[in-house]
Amino acid sequence: MIIPIRCFTCGKPIGNLYNEYKERIVTEDPKKVLDDLGLERYCCRRMFLSHVDLIDEVLEFSI
């Protein structure tokens, strides 16, 4: 849906890094970007690698 605030497994805050990640992977290698962002453990890395941003799809609905 929208990038989680923290890593599900270890609890490290990661939500604030997502915009930079998304901008940079267009031109750079995701491995290098993840290293630069300080995501060392694979639990935090998968948060970005496996994320599908679906928030725009539901944006036309309200509750």
Added chain:
Amino acid sequence: MKVEYISSDDENVISLIVEDVTAPFVNAIRRIIITEVPVYACKELVVYENTSPLFDESIAHRVGLIPLKTPLDSDESSRMVTISLEATGPTTVYSADMVSDDEEVSPIDGGFPIIKLGPGQKLSFNAECCVGFGKDHARWQSGLASYKNYPIIKIDSKRCNLCGRCSTACPQNILQMTDDAINVVDVMMCTFCKSCMEACTSSNEETLIKVIPQDDKFIFKVESFGNMTAKDLLTTALKMIENKANSLNQQILG
């Protein structure tokens, strides 16, 4: 007990080499850091208006997990802090848009996306933040700590035939081969995978390289999530252990 700092340019991380202690002692510090350090986090969200695509609960969950800067003298009796937000779409609402009534308690970074709002959608809430502990919920977890035994790599250099298999087998690349010996480059990077020992056995009758964890020496790493610096996190955790020990002592003495 001997302690040696490994310098780091990140104030949210400290690494120590601790000598002459037992694993249970280091583990006690680790567990206190994860579960018993008092930090601020949003406990209750009072939603006044929410026409966004997400439910109130989902938003409350996200706001709760945003780490807040915490003054060092905070404890359970510290006052409740209210953080409020008001936003109208189309926009992305970030943690920077939240206004705290206490400057010392505010999101550690303004870049956490809370929600995206479509045209005309509105969100307004008051977040009531109080001090809590990591053992109760992940939002109060202020950091991580980990340790491993200090590795000792012993090479029988007299009988080593310099086949180089251990050097290529090492996934951390810490065994470097020169013309007359195998050198260990950065022993602290060793993960005890023992690939080098397996590779050595396959080329020799005996294992000439040995990786041994040193029982009373540990590499201890503290990583703060930003509520306070890693050094403050460690000292606060040690204070919490001290308080617990003191309270036990007082009860025994009556």
